[in-house]
Amino acid sequence: MNNEKGLKKVLAVLGAFALLGLSGCGQEQTTETDSSVQETTELTSEVATEETTEAATEEHLDYENQDEWVFESGEMQSPINIETGAAEAMIEDGSLALDYAEEVVDVIDNGHSIEMEDGGKATIAGRSFELTQFHLHSPSEHTLDGEYFPLELHFVHKAQDGRLAVIAVFFKEGTANAAFQAILDDVKANEETTAASGLSLNVAELLPTNKSYYHYLGSLTTPPLTENVEWYVMANPVEVSAEQIAAFNEYYEGNNRDVQPLGERSVLKYEE
Numbered sequence: 001m002n003n004e005k006g007l008k009k010v011l012a013v014l015g016a017f018a019l020l021g022l023s024g025c026g027q028e029q030t031t032e033t034d035s036s037v038q039e040t041t042e043l044t045s046e047v048a049t050e051e052t053t054e055a056a057t058e059e060h061l062d063y064e065n066q067d068e069w070v071f072e073s074g075e076m077q078s079p080i081n082i083e084t085g086a087a088e089a090m091i092e093d094g095s096l097a098l099d100y101a102e103e104v105v106d107v108i109d110n111g112h113s114i115e116m117e118d119g120g121k122a123t124i125a126g127r128s129f130e131l132t133q134f135h136l137h138s139p140s141e142h143t144l145d146g147e148y149f150p151l152e153l154h155f156v157h158k159a160q161d162g163r164l165a166v167i168a169v170f171f172k173e174g175t176a177n178a179a180f181q182a183i184l185d186d187v188k189a190n191e192e193t194t195a196a197s198g199l200s201l202n203v204a205e206l207l208p209t210n211k212s213y214y215h216y217l218g219s220l221t222t223p224p225l226t227e228n229v230e231w232y233v234m235a236n237p238v239e240v241s242a243e244q245i246a247a248f249n250e251y252y253e254g255n256n257r258d259v260q261p262l263g264e265r266s267v268l269k270y271e272e
């Protein structure tokens, strides 16, 4: 660090430290300056815009002590409430092409949900993902304009580079759903056996015909709550019967994470 650069940095923070900054770049002074940066940032953060805070942080990065850099997370969590009227129309073509295997590898009770290990492909907005599994939450995790649905299904996908994408489907009370019944029957049959189920079902029945969706960037809804998960929440629910909802709730009811703040994020809407 040269003196001119050091002076600029210190002046930008607090005039009182300018003289100290001129006299050198000792470890102790760096620490003092850093703490004053933090205080200043904290004091102004309530009124400062995000850009201002980021700029101030970048200007005072201490590359000698990178392990002290603050790692911020938790601003992009899921689930969220979706204000449907506030969603922005998606500019790019976000069309979905789903080709899920009808032969489910296994149906397992993982301790917090019923999970179907399944394969298949999803092309989301022109990018390729592999289906890894799908599972259910009761009641729903996401809400639409504050409204909960009895169930929410999550199709979890992974891209070649490791990126995760989840397609969420709300289930509402209506007519019975054959594919959902096959899952419930399989879970019941497997209560007495641990054999792999090899269940065959028409996965397409678990998805709405019209695949319009709400899209935002969020997280996993169970630990480790990993962020940068792409969410595609189907706008149209699928019908299941009241008896089927009750049957699922015998296994899991209340396995939904609380709604998280949207913060600065945008919710996009893709209309099929």
Ligand SMILES: [Zn+2]
Pocket (backbone or CB within 6 Å): 135, 136, 137, 154, 221
């Ligand atoms: Zn889930």
